[in-house]
Amino acid sequence: MEPGELLEMLDNVQDVVSRYRLLPTPAMEYVNHAVERLLGYTPEEIYAQPDLLAFSVHPEDWDVLQPFGQPGEAPAEPVPVRLRRRDGSWVWVELWNAPIFGEDGGVVAVAGVARDITERRMVEAANRELEAVRLRQAQALEINDNVVQGLVTAKLLSELGRNAEAIDVLERALDGARRIITELLEGTEGSDEVLGRGLRRESAAGGAM
């Protein structure tokens, strides 16, 4: 394949493909036209401002960009990062950067591929929200089954004058409530920290005599 044919092919792929030279002086050597669709900048604008792509990475996402390995090592896995578009909006991409090594073993350039994963991230976020809703529903059912039903039964027994039975049921409901609280706290991220702070309330508990 001729180099011209290769570049033509790269300009027709959906992903942004780039090659950033580090030595002897940093410069964007190549970026395909997909960048205009993804970020709103033409390749010519990026050639004129070589750091534009690097500075478009969201500051909170810098940590996920791994340092390059050594020659012969397997390339790093692609990482999800947010890039700022020309219009100021953010787009999620899966970024894959591969070092290109010089004869002395040093990194002389970086080949990059960026794939738009905004839609996938939206689906993932929707699934997380759905999972959270399911968890809240399960917790509501646990409380209903183990506490509310017991309280209802005890109240009804008491209203019918069957107080000894009501107290038995209340004790079972209390055990159920304690178990649920324990499970909820044990299943909470950072529960040790919460317990360590003594479970300080935001407001006074209601109902206690």
Add this chain to the structure above:
Amino acid sequence: VTASRESNGRFRVLIADDVDDLRALYRHVLEVSGLFTIVAEAGNGRHAIEMASEHQPDLVILDLAMPEMDGAQALPEIIEASPGSRVVVLSGFAERSLGPMVRTAGAAAFLEKGITPDRLIAELARVMRND
């Protein structure tokens, strides 16, 4: 009073609730009132549909949170299986959370568990009078 009654003048009732103690207490409260007689009980939604189809009760008292098939799932099938029944949902959940949904699905009323026995009887009687 618009709903039918059996020969002793009582409304025939199916109670669907997965808590055995509560079913027994509701049975007691309803029977002592002199207005209702329990013709069947069910511990889950699927069994409630079967019992409704078999007994064609005047009134179905339906819990929502039940194993196997919950009350909300069972509600439309109970109405289909026993079109002459009035269904009252009696739930541990708050009326404001689920009341509109179950009424839209065909329930005649939504009552929160914890209601006093007198009030329960009064509300069920009101439903059967079709007030």
